[in-house]
Amino acid sequence: MPELPEVETIRRDLSAGLIGRKIVGVTVNWPKMVQIPSPEAFKQRLTGQTISALDRRGKYLIFQLDSGEVLIIHLRMSGSLLLVRDAEADRYARAVFVLDDDSRLVFRDTRKLGVMWLVEDAEAVVGKLGPEPLDDAFTTRDFAGRLRRHKAPIKAVLLDQSAIAGIGNMYADESLFAAGIHPRRRACDLSNDEIQRLFSGLRRVLKQAIECCGASVSDYRRPGGARGTAQSAFRVAHQKGKPCPQCGTPIERIVIRQRGTCFCPRCQPEDKR
DNA sequence: CCCGGAACCTGAAGGC
DNA sequence: TGCCTTCAGGTTCCGG
Numbered sequence: 536m537p538e539l540p541e542v543e544t545i546r547r548d549l550s551a552g553l554i555g556r557k558i559v560g561v562t563v564n565w566p567k568m569v570q571i572p573s574p575e576a577f578k579q580r581l582t583g584q585t586i587s588a589l590d591r592r593g594k595y596l597i598f599q600l601d602s603g604e605v606l607i608i609h610l611r612m613s614g615s616l617l618l619v620r621d622a623e624a625d626r627y628a629r630a631v632f633v634l635d636d637d638s639r640l641v642f643r644d645t646r647k648l649g650v651m652w653l654v655e656d657a658e659a660v661v662g663k664l665g666p667e668p669l670d671d672a673f674t675t676r677d678f679a680g681r682l683r684r685h686k687a688p689i690k691a692v693l694l695d696q697s698a699i700a701g702i703g704n705m706y707a708d709e710s711l712f713a714a715g716i717h718p719r720r721r722a723c724d725l726s727n728d729e730i731q732r733l734f735s736g737l738r739r740v741l742k743q744a745i746e747c748c749g750a751s752v753s754d755y756r757r758p759g760g761a762r763g764t765a766q767s768a769f770r771v772a773h774q775k776g777k778p779c780p781q782c783g784t785p786i787e788r789i790v791i792r793q794r795g796t797c798f799c800p801r802c803q804p805e806d807k808r
Numbered sequence: 809c810c811c812g813g814a815a816c817c818t819g820a821a822g823g824c
Numbered sequence: 825t826g827c828c829t830t831c832a833g834g835t836t837c838c839g840g
Contacts, residue, residue, distance in 0.1 A: 536833065567816090594834080611834050613818080646817045648834070687810080696835080704833060753820090753832080793813075794833065 537610040538594060539668070539701030540744035540765060541755050545616055546591045548758040552618050552638060553598070557585045560633035568629055568644075571652045580653055581606065581632070592661045593700030607652045607660050608642065613754040614649035617641045645754060664700040668737055675734045682722040682730060689725065689733075690718035691792045702737070705750060705772040708797050710737040712771045717805040718789075718796045743768065771797040 537545070561581050566574040581600075588599040596616075598606035608616070619639050629649065630642040642649065652660050665681065666673045681699070685692045692698050693707040702710070711718050713736030716729055725733070749755060749763030752773060756762060766773070770780050775788040779799040788797050 538834090609834080611816095612832075644817095645819065646832095648817055650835090694834085792811085795831090 536612055536703055536705065536752065537614065537749070537755055538703035538706050539591075540706070540741055540747075541749035541763065542591050542594050542596060542610070542701070543745050544749040544763060545610075545758055546589050546596060549616065549618060549640075550589050552758075553586050553589055553634070553640065555585065555587075556638075557635040558582060558632050559635050560631075562631040562633075563629075564631075565629040565644075565647055568642075568647070568650055569652075570650050571654055577651075577653050580604070592657070592667070593664045593696055594703070595661050595664075597657055597661070604653060604655055605657045607654065607657060609650050610644070611646075611648035611650065613646040614642065614644040615754060615756050616758055617643055617756070617760060618758045663697050665696065665698045666700065668699055668701060669741055675731055678734045679727065679730045682725060685722040687722060688719045688791050689716060689722045690794070690796055692722040693737075694792075694794065701741075704794055704796075705752070705769070706737075706740055706744065708772040709740045709769060712798060712803060713737075713740055715802055717803045718791055718798050719805060771799060773797065 558581055561578040563569060563574050563578060569577045584600040584602055586598050587601050590597040590599065594609060596608045600606060619641055622639065625641065625643060627643045627645050628641050629644045629647065632640040634640065654660060666677060682692060685698065690707055690711065693702050693710065710733060714729060714732040716733060744750060744765040747763055747765035747768065748757060750765035751762035752766050771786050774786045775797055777786050779786055779802060782799065782801050784799055784801040786797050787800050788795055790796065
């Protein structure tokens, strides 16, 4: 599942091949994917535009266009973006952007959950997101202030995109393990020391995953088709039943807010101390 | 405001 | 072997 490290990897991989390229053709095979505007207007307004920059906000990719408009893509569960040179048939290609150097950007998405927008102002789509966890402006104090407002389980707050942007199920579990915090602890009950550990653990986990070019657990592929390797460093995510790398206790899996949650019952005790 | 649950989707995995 | 059910989880929406 593409989370912040996967989307950041896609952004970096695509930048060199996309910036400065003109979009000369657009095909949409799954119209429901286009949120704004209508699929017809989407194709028409996009054609002829040059991509001037590629940004990321949370799990959203933002293509800056020379008209001042932005193309925004969210890959959701199973989406990937592939930059290819041939027009090979792919039953899961939901949209294809043909570029002026004859390359093609293919939006591939088995489950059809991915979405796109073409808008004048990116804030209309990403305006409600919380801070970027890797931003220099994001501090422990800021983090603490946000956690204090939530009585919900810390796992749920980490997944709340309006609280902090870009964290999904895998990296939420990894961050909580890194900090030694039980995922069901209430966010507002965490001590300053725990918040500090979670803050640094979260940033370390995300940075390391970016260095590994993301985690290929299911559909995720880099734009050239390669896999990421971050999944091989997972300590608890998707590790149910395996021994904890720190203490050997079997990793448990519970459900919090309808999300599978993996943790070590010994390294992440429910009652602190 | 908060929470649970369903919806959107389909391939993979599990049960019998 | 094969059919049927359940699961996976990012986001939004609806009802209590």
